[in-house]
Each structure stands twice: as structure tokens, then as C-alpha cells.
Amino acid sequence: MSKKTSARSAAPSKAFATAVETYQALGVDVESALKTLAATPISMHCWQGDDVAGFEKADATLTGGIQATGNYPGKARTIDQLRQDLELVYKLLPGKHRLNLHAIYGDFGGKPVDRDTIEPKHFASWIDWGKSVGLHGMDFNPSCFSHPLSADGTLSHPDKRIREFWIRHCQASRRIGAHLGKKFGTRTVTNVWIPDASKDTPFDRVGPRKRLEASLDKVFAEKLNAKHHLDAVESKLFGIGAESYTVGSHEFYLGYALKRGNVAYCLDAGHFHPTESLADKISSVLQFAPALLLHVSRGVRWDSDHVVNCDDPTKAIFEELVRGDFLGRTAIGLDYFDASINRIAAWVIGTRAAQKALLIALLEPAKLLRDAEKSGNHALRMALLEESRALPVGAVWDEFCRRHDTPGGLGFMTEIAAYERDVLSKR
Ligand code: RNT
Ligand code: ZN
Numbered sequence: 355m356s357k358k359t360s361a362r363s364a365a366p367s368k369a370f371a372t373a374v375e376t377y378q379a380l381g382v383d384v385e386s387a388l389k390t391l392a393a394t395p396i397s398m399h400c401w402q403g404d405d406v407a408g409f410e411k412a413d414a415t416l417t418g419g420i421q422a423t424g425n426y427p428g429k430a431r432t433i434d435q436l437r438q439d440l441e442l443v444y445k446l447l448p449g450k451h452r453l454n455l456h457a458i459y460g461d462f463g464g465k466p467v468d469r470d471t472i473e474p475k476h477f478a479s480w481i482d483w484g485k486s487v488g489l490h491g492m493d494f495n496p497s498c499f500s501h502p503l504s505a506d507g508t509l510s511h512p513d514k515r516i517r518e519f520w521i522r523h524c525q526a527s528r529r530i531g532a533h534l535g536k537k538f539g540t541r542t543v544t545n546v547w548i549p550d551a552s553k554d555t556p557f558d559r560v561g562p563r564k565r566l567e568a569s570l571d572k573v574f575a576e577k578l579n580a581k582h583h584l585d586a587v588e589s590k591l592f593g594i595g596a597e598s599y600t601v602g603s604h605e606f607y608l609g610y611a612l613k614r615g616n617v618a619y620c621l622d623a624g625h626f627h628p629t630e631s632l633a634d635k636i637s638s639v640l641q642f643a644p645a646l647l648l649h650v651s652r653g654v655r656w657d658s659d660h661v662v663n664c665d666d667p668t669k670a671i672f673e674e675l676v677r678g679d680f681l682g683r684t685a686i687g688l689d690y691f692d693a694s695i696n697r698i699a700a701w702v703i704g705t706r707a708a709q710k711a712l713l714i715a716l717l718e719p720a721k722l723l724r725d726a727e728k729s730g731n732h733a734l735r736m737a738l739l740e741e742s743r744a745l746p747v748g749a750v751w752d753e754f755c756r757r758h759d760t761p762g763g764l765g766f767m768t769e770i771a772a773y774e775r776d777v778l779s780k781r
Contacts, residue, residue: 363756366753366756367749367752367753369746369748369749369752370749370750370752370753372746372749373745373746373747373749373750374750376745376746377717377719377745377750380719380722380738380741380745381719381720381721381722382717382718382719382720384717384750386716387713387716387717387750388750388753388754388757390681390716391449391709391712391713391716391754392448392449392450392754392757392758394449394681394686394709394712395449395450395451395452395490395491395686396447396449396451396452396686396687396688396705396708396709397451397452397453397454397493397543397685397686397687397688398440398443398447398451398452398453398454398688398701398705399454399687399688399689399690399691400436400440400453400454400455400456400459401456401459401691402688402690402691402692402697402700402701402704403429403430403436403439403440403697403698403701404429404430404431404436404697405422405429405691405693405697406420406422406456406500406691407429407458408456408457408458408459408497408500409432409433409458409459409460409461409462410458410460410462410466410467411466412431414458414500415500416499416500417499417500417501417504417505417549418498418499418500418504418549418593419549419551419592419593419594419595419596420499420549420593420594420657420659420691421594422659422691422692422693423692423693423694424692424693424694424695425693425694426693426694426695426696426697427778427779427781428696428697428774428777428778428779428781429693429697429781430697431781433459433461433479435781436459437483438777439697439698439701440453440487440701441487442698442769442770442773443698443701443702443705444487444488444489445760445769446702446706446760446761446766446769446770447702447705447706447709447760448706448709448754448755448757448758448760449709449758450488450489450490451489451490451705452489452490452491452492452493452540453480453484453489453492453493454492454493454494454495454687454688455477455480455492455493455494455495455534456494456495456497457469457472457494457495457496457497457523457526457527457530458497458500459480460472460476460477460480461476461477461478461479461480462476469496469497469501469519469520469523469526470519470520470522470523470526471526472523472526472527472530473526473529473530474529474530474533476530477530477533477534480492481534481537481538484538485537485538489538490538490540491534491535491538491539491540491541491542492534492538492542493531493534493542493543493544493545493685493687494527494530494531494534494542494543494544494545495527495544495545495546495547496520496523496524496526496527496544496546497523498520498523498524498546498547498548498549499548499549503516503519503520504520504549507548507549507550507551507562507601508520508548508549508550509521509524509546509548509550509565509566509569509570509573510548510550510562510563510565510566510569510601510602511550511565512561512562512565517565517569520548520569521569521572521573524546524573525572525573525576527544527546528544528573528574528576528578528583528585529576529578530544531543531544531578531583532544532578532579532582532583535579535581535582535583536579536582539582541580541581541582541583541584542582542583542584543583543584543585543586543618543647543685543687544583544584544585544586545585545586545587545588545620545647545687546570546573546585546586546587546588547587547588547590547602547620548566548601548602549593549596550562550566550600550601550602551590551592551593551595551596551598551599551600551601552596552598552599552600553595553596553597553598554597554598555598555599556598556599559599562601563601563606566601566602566606567610570587570610574614574617580616584618584645584685585614585616585617585618586611586617586618586619586620586645586647586685587602587607587610587611587617587618587619587620588602588607588620588622588625588647588649589602589603589604589605589606589607589608589619589620589621589622589625590602590603590622590625590657591603591604591625591626591627591657592656592657593657594656604625604626607619607620608639608643611643612642612643615644616644618643618644618645618646618647618685619639619643619645619646619647620646620647620648620649621635621636621639621646621647621648621649622648622649622651622657622689623648623649623650623651623652623653623667623668623671624649624651624652624653624656624657624658624659624689625649625653625657628653628655628656631667631670632667632670632671633667633670633671633673633674634674636671636674636675636678636680636684637674637678637680640678640680640683640684644683645683645684645685646680646683646684646685647684647685647687648671648684648685648686648687649687649688649689650662650668650671650686650687650688650689650708651688651689651690652665652667652668652690659689659690659691659692660690660692661690661692661695661700661703661704661707662688662690662703662704662705662707662708663703663704663707664707664708664710664711664714668707668708668711669711669714669715671711672708672711672712672714672715673714673715673718675712675715676712676715676716676718676720677715677718677720686708686712688704688705688708690704696770696774696778698770698773698774698778699767699770702766702770706766710747710751713747713750713751713754714742714747717742717745717747717750718742719738719741719742722734722738723735723738723739726738
């Protein structure tokens with residue numbers, strides 16, 4: 355992208371040269387790690403910019419058991435504002451990335467367009483904009499929430515007419531996804547998540563799941579070009595007002611993805627019991643499913659969608675992707691929405707945190723760790739893992755940022771503060 359403002363400093367730092375030697379002594383090739391990092395786009399979610407409101411109408415209310423808390427000033431209220439914000443975000447991210455759109459973010463030109471009648475043309479201006487800022491591509495999602503017909507369920511609703519409305523919406527969304535993929539020449543993932551669930555203990559757990567399966571079969575019936583398009587289904591354990599039963603549970607969607615064979619399974623880091631490890635699920639899912647979509651998120655005590663940090667659970671996810679050689683079969687998306695801090699900082703910090711977690715994983719002394727484990731030397735394995743925790747990754751990260759003409763260290767916060775002063779505070 356020719357988007358960076360900061361002047362690139364002429365040469366790598368001394369700290370980087372020392373770091374390369376340190377990693378080399380552990381059998382780690384820093385240049386190859388940087389190459390893989392540069393070749394791994396993150397699909398950044400558009401909905402961090404406006405608390406999942408979208409552009410169907412002003413003051414949309416978010417429903418479906420998901421919630422953005424906080425009231426930080428400056429949120430994007432128009433498509434132009436959201437794009438202006440995103441331009442700054444992409445400028446502050448090293449590498450080429452993707453944008454993940456929800457159906458409610460269409461360019462509807464102020465006219466009411468119901469969800470079952472959305473078309474590729476409503477996303478034409480997004481494609482033009484995305485190309486103009488050099489995006490790697492776009493991903494897509496039907497929006498089966500925040501709608502009068504989604505209050506009591508969508509694809510599993512007992513009323514056939516309501517189910518069919520949402521089937522049409524998901525079918526339309528897949529066509530838009532395939533269109534985006536074709537236009538960008540990279541594969542678009544269209545991910546289906548529905549909020550269908552029950553606050554209190556249901557009597558019948560079977561009926562809704564049968565209906566959901568039948569609806570999904572209709573949604574996915576049309577064959578789309580796999581070169582441009584990949585379907586995904588996202589499971590969940592619980593949400594607000596959805597504490598007792600979720601129709602599209604982990605077992606349900608894992609089974610469904612496997613039944614179809616060409617549908618990716620989406621693991622969201624906030625969608626499991628807080629003591630479960632998302633990272634541990636990756637190798638099991640990819641043992642059988644063709645592809646994985648990740649919603650990297652940070653649930654704090656519940657599916658709270660806090661900004662992603664480079665914390666232990668996040669690092670563990672990326673370690674698994676690298677150790678298992680799964681990067682080629684995994685689409686990495688983010689899913690969080692924090693309205694309590696500067697939203698642009700939330701985007702940038704979270705995306706950079708995911709990239710840093712990937713870099714740390716790519717810099718593990720993998721060969722030595724494998725050898726230690728193979729020979730049964732578990733003390734050495736532990737020592738190596740401990741050693742890895744204090745390796746000079748910061749110098750490598752800064753070099754990556756330098757090569758991509760992006761501020762290293764905390765430099766990005768200076769640009770965000772200036773934008774807050776000049777743009778956000780005037781909204
Ligand atoms: C909800 C799911 C879903 C949404 C977005 C907006 O729990 O995680 O992915 O967050 O589609
Ligand atoms: Zn999600």
C-alpha cells in the first residue's frame with residue numbers, strides 16, 4: 355500500500371542485528387519468519403468502528419445477545435466516516451490486510467433495503483474504496499441480528515416464513531461474498547452466525563436444530579466458485595439472554611461443516627467456557643475439517659469481545675497455527691467491539707497484537723523444541739519454552755514495521771491522538 359506517512363528510517367537497528375544472532379543460535383531464521391508474517395493477512399472487522407451499528411438506518415440497536423459497552427466519543431456514523439477511520443487504521447498496520455464486512459454495512463444510499471434483497475451493487479463502492487487503499491481482499495457476513503424478524507430466532511425459527519426470510523438473506527450474502535472474492539481476486543470467506551438461542555431451559559432441543567440444518571442446506575445449495583469463495587459456520591456456547599441453549603452449538607456446527615465437507619468451521623475465542631482452550635481445538639478441528647476461520651477475540655469472563663491483546667491465550671492460538679503448519683488452511687479474522695476507548699486505537703492495538711502473536715509463534719525455536727520432545731527430554735523442552743518468553747521479539751517487530759513504513763513502538767498512538775484532535779472530536 356502506498357499509504358504510509360512516516361519516513362522510513364534508513365537501516366535496521368543494531369538491536370535487530372543482535373536479535374537475528376540470538377535467534378540464529380536457537381536455529382531460528384528471522385527472515386523467513388518476517389516473510390511469512392508479511393504474507394499473512396488479517397481480516398479486520400469493520401464493526402469495531404461503530405459498535406456494530408451499520409448503515410441501514412440511523413441509531414440502529416444491536417440485538418442478538420452481543421453488546422458493545424462504552425460511549426467513547428467520535429464513533430463513525432456514516433460510510434464515509436467509517437472509511438476515513440479505516441484508512442488511518444490500515445496506514446498504521448504493517449502489511450496488507452483484509453476487511454470483514456457485515457451485510458448491514460452496505461451502501462444503501464439512504465433508502466430502505468431489506469436484508470433479503472441486498473445485492474452486490476450495494477457493496478460496489480466498498481470494492482472501489484478497498485481497491486483504492488490496496489486491501490488484500492474482503493470477507494463477508496450475513497447479519498442475522500438487529501432486525502424485527504430476528505427477535506425470536508432466524509434460520510431455526512418455527513415460523514417457515516421467518517426462516518425463509520433469513521435463508522434468502524444468507525443466500526444473498528453468499529452471492530455478495532463470491533462477488534467480492536472475484537473482484538479482489540482473493541478468496542472471500544462468508545461466515546454465517548445466528549443468534550438463535552434460549553434464555554431459559556427449553557423442552558425441545560431437537561426441533562430447532564433440525565430446522566437449522568434444513569435451512570443451512572438451502573442456504574448452501576447454490577454452488578459458488580471455490581476459487582473466490584469459502585463458506586464458514588460459527589458456533590457459540592452462550593450469550594446475554596441466551597444462557598441456557600444455543601441452537602448452533604460447537605457440536606452442531608462442527609458436525610455440519612464435516613457433513614458438507616467444503617464448509618469451514620469458525621472458532622470464536624469468546625464462544626466457549628472461559629476455562630476451555632481455543633488453541634487446543636485447532637488441531638482437532640483441522641484433522642477433519644478442510645478449513646478453519648478464526649474469530650480472534652478476548653472474552654473477559656464472558657463473550658465480552660474485548661480488544662485482542664497479545665496475551666497467553668492469543669499467543670497459544672497462533673502457536674498452534676504455526677506448529678501445526680495450519681496457516682495455509684486458516685483464515686484469520688478478528689471479532690471484538692469496544693466502545694469504551696478510542697475505536698481506532700482499539701482496531702490498531704488489537705490487529706497489531708494478533709500480528710505480534712503470530713510473529714512470536716514464527717520465532718519459536720521449533721526445531722530444538724521438537725527434538726527435545728522427541729527424545730523425551732521434557733526438562734529441555736520446558737527450558738526452551740521458558741527461554742522463548744524472553745527473546746528479543748520487540749526488535750524484530752520494529753524491523754517489520756520499519757520495512758512496511760509503519761510506525762514501530764508506540765508511534766502509532768501519536769497519529770491516533772492527532773486524528774482524535776483533528777477529526778473525531780469534531781464529529
Ligand atoms: C457473535 C459472533 C459474531 C458477531 C459478529 C458481529 O457472538 O461472535 O461473529 O460478533 O458477526
Ligand atoms: Zn464471532
